[in-house]
Every structure is written in C-alpha cells, then in structure tokens.
Amino acid sequence: MILKAMIGRIPFISKLIKKKNQQQHINYINQFVDVDKTTIIDNPINIRLDNPDTLSVKKYLRIGKDCIVHASFIFESKEGIVTIGNHSFIGSSTFISRSSITVGNNVTIAWGCTIYDHDSHSLNYLDRRKDIDDELRDIRNGDNFILHKDWSNVNSAPITICDDAWIGMNCIILKGVTIGEGAIVGAGSVVTKDVPAWTVVAGNPARVVKKISK
Numbered sequence: 001m002i003l004k005a006m007i008g009r010i011p012f013i014s015k016l017i018k019k020k021n022q023q024q025h026i027n028y029i030n031q032f033v034d035v036d037k038t039t040i041i042d043n044p045i046n047i048r049l050d051n052p053d054t055l056s057v058k059k060y061l062r063i064g065k066d067c068i069v070h071a072s073f074i075f076e077s078k079e080g081i082v083t084i085g086n087h088s089f090i091g092s093s094t095f096i097s098r099s100s101i102t103v104g105n106n107v108t109i110a111w112g113c114t115i116y117d118h119d120s121h122s123l124n125y126l127d128r129r130k131d132i133d134d135e136l137r138d139i140r141n142g143d144n145f146i147l148h149k150d151w152s153n154v155n156s157a158p159i160t161i162c163d164d165a166w167i168g169m170n171c172i173i174l175k176g177v178t179i180g181e182g183a184i185v186g187a188g189s190v191v192t193k194d195v196p197a198w199t200v201v202a203g204n205p206a207r208v209v210k211k212i213s214k
Contacts, residue, residue: 034059039067046072050144053078064088064105071095071109077151080117085163099156099175104163110187112170118156119175127153162197182214
C-alpha cells in the first residue's frame with residue numbers, strides 16, 4: 001500500500017494496489033496518519049504500508065504543529081510508528097520503522113538521510129535464504145513480497161532524536177540510537193551509538209568531534 005498525501009491541495013487519500021484476492025479500493029489516509037493542519041507539505045509525502053493493521057485505529061505516522069515535511073515513511077509490517085513533534089523541518093529523507101522513531105521539537109533533518117530502526121534481516125545466513133524463498137513465493141502468488149516475512153529473528157530497537165538536534169545531509173541513523181538535545185550530526189555520518197547532548201559528531205561510525213554550548 002503506497003499512500004501519497006498533500007496538505008491544503010487534495011484530501012488525504014490512500015490507494016491499495018490490487019493483489020491476489022483483493023479488490024482495488026480507495027480509503028482515507030487519515031485512517032493511518034495524523035498530521036496537524038498547520039504543518040506544511042509542499043510536495044506529496046510517501047507512506048508505504050506493506051501489511052497495515054486495517055482492523056485497528058492505529059496511527060502509523062503522527063506529525064505535530066508547524067512542521068515542514070518532504071520525507072518518505074515505510075512500515076513493512078503491522079508494527080512500527082513514527083512521531084514528529086512541533087516546529088521541525090524534515091527534508092527529503094526516508095524513515096523505516098518496525099519499532100518506533102521519535103523526532104522531537106525544533107529538529108532539522110536534511111535531505112538524503114535514512115533513519116532505520118531495525119536490521120531488516122537476521123544475522124543467520126540460513127534465515128536470509130528463507131527470506132528470499134518467502135519473497136519469491138509471495139511475488140509469484142501476486143502478493144506483497146514480504147507478506148509472509150518472518151520478523152521473529154530481526155533485531156529492532158527505538159530511535160529517538162531529541163529537541164533542537166540537527167542531522168546533516170546523507171546521514172544514516174541506525175536502530176536503538178538516541179541523539180541528544182541540541183546535538184549536530186555531520187553530513188554523511190553513520191550513527192550506531194547514542195550521541196550526547198550538545199555535541200557535534202561526524203564520521204563512520206560517528207564520533208564526538210567537539211562540544212557546543214547550549
């Protein structure tokens with residue numbers, strides 16, 4: 001399911017791509033998304049729900065007041081949630097959630113970033129072989145290619161980006177990371193561990209390069 005939303009131009013609409021034993025249908029995107037009316041989305045944002053929990057009232061994506069958002073949001077299972085606070089700028093970046101990704105207030109995230117709260121696959125090569133077998137079967141049956149993916153062997157942990165943080169372009173933020181208040185992540189960094197508040201980190205893996213005053 002790929003949802004595209006524009007605020008102030010067209011209603012929130014979602015479109016379910018036709019799959020085996022399913023009829024193509026249109027539904028309101030706000031079944032899954034809660035975006036404050038003061039938030040500005042200049043271009044359509046993409047929300048991909050591979051296997052949404054259509055029987056619940058879960059909001060997979062919540063965006064607060066006075067934000068500017070250009071990002072894509074991917075939910076590959078019924079799990080996961082992305083929450084963005086108030087007065088934050090989110091460039092053309094990608095959020096992939098199975099656990100949770102929380103972005104605070106007054107946060108700036110540049111373009112080209114990937115924020116990914118799970119490993120996608122097991123560390124065991126036999127499990128990864130099975131993933132490919134399952135994907136092949138689902139595709140050949142006309143289903144979503146990860147409809148029957150076994151998530152039980154995939155590690156996942158929440159990501160938190162605290163208030164006033166700034167994430168430079170083309171950064172990768174991996175599972176279980178907390179980026180502290182006011183922290184700055186230099187362009188092209190790969191963040192695998194917590195970032196202390198009011199520091200600048202850079203590199204792969206990202207390391208503290210300086211402290212900054214509040």
